[in-house]
Amino acid sequence: MPWSVRWVGGHGAQSQKQCKKSSFAFYQAVRDLLPVWFLEDMRTMEVFHWEDGGKVSAYSPSEALLYALVHDHQPYARHLLTKFPQSALAVPSQNFSCCQSSAPHLAMAVRYNRVRILFRILKAIQALPPSDRAARLDRRGCSRVEGGQTALHVACELVRPECLLLLLGHGASPCPRDGAGNTPLDTLLQQISHAPAADARAKLLCLDCLFFFVPHDLRFAMKQQLLDNRQRWQELLGENRFRCLVGLAPPSLFVGAMRVLIRTIAPEHFLEALDNLPLPHFLKPLDLKLES
Secondary structure: OOOOOOOOOOOOHHHHHHHHHHHHHHHHHHHOOOOHHHHHHHHHHHOEEEEOOOEEEEOOHHHHHHHHHHHOOHHHHHHHHHHOOOHHHOOOOOOOOOOOOOOOHHHHHHHOOOHHHHHHHHHHHHOOOHHHHHHHHOOOOOOOOOOOOOHHHHHHHOOOHHHHHHHHHOOOOOOOOOOOOOOHHHHHHHHHHHOOOOOHHHHHHHHHHHHOOOOOOOOOOOHHHHHHOHHHHHHHHOHHHHHHHOOOOOOOHHHHHHHHHHHOOOHHHHHHHHHOOOOOHHHOOOOOOOOO
8 A cells, every 4th residue: 555654663864764754655645535544543553753853753633633624634634623622632743833832723724714624623622621712712823924813813814704704603802913913803904905806705794794793992903094094995895884993883783783693692502503593594694504
């Protein structure tokens, strides 16, 4: 079988070479969407990777989940999150994450737009002790590589409306600031400003979803720019969104009603309860049917 790797113990250049071969074999097997049982046999018995300092390590569930995210191997991600709910979301080794303060799985799921795997990760986070949930949901990325962004910042920067709504609905805060002092709302407004003709509908959909969750008194850095360039921003956002953002008018009745309804939904039941809201289908923010 082309993915089988015979491991010979020891240290030095030969061991490092074997590690690279072994590591690539596992990466290739996940990329090729091989069966879960086969991947787990490889992970637990056959494959290793080389860490800084000359340490030979087997792949952890956390590191395997990162590969599953990259290649959208949904059955393998589901298996890892079901069988290893704690260790699958643990901090990976330094070879897999630039910042060791917390695990990068949420941000990576958003970056690769793996909506179904993101949903399962969020479900797994809801099963953690309450004290751990906020730290996971609002984890800031490495300041040097990721600019201190949370997963919600990434969803706004890359204009991922499905990811954004899932994060907010499962308890991610819309208020954290990244390394530059920007809230997710600032990040989204910058995207709307930079290229208004591209993905305009998706950007405004993200903004509408944010409206349901941001507090009315949120302080955001872009507010003064909106006021200084009123005509341009009115054209970009529409009169109602603009006036609401800068505090010249209250939210629309629909936004106000959605805020009330959403507050009644517990994060652990968000998607199911969102689908069951007593609203016509066309009024619901997004059609997220991910259970199947």
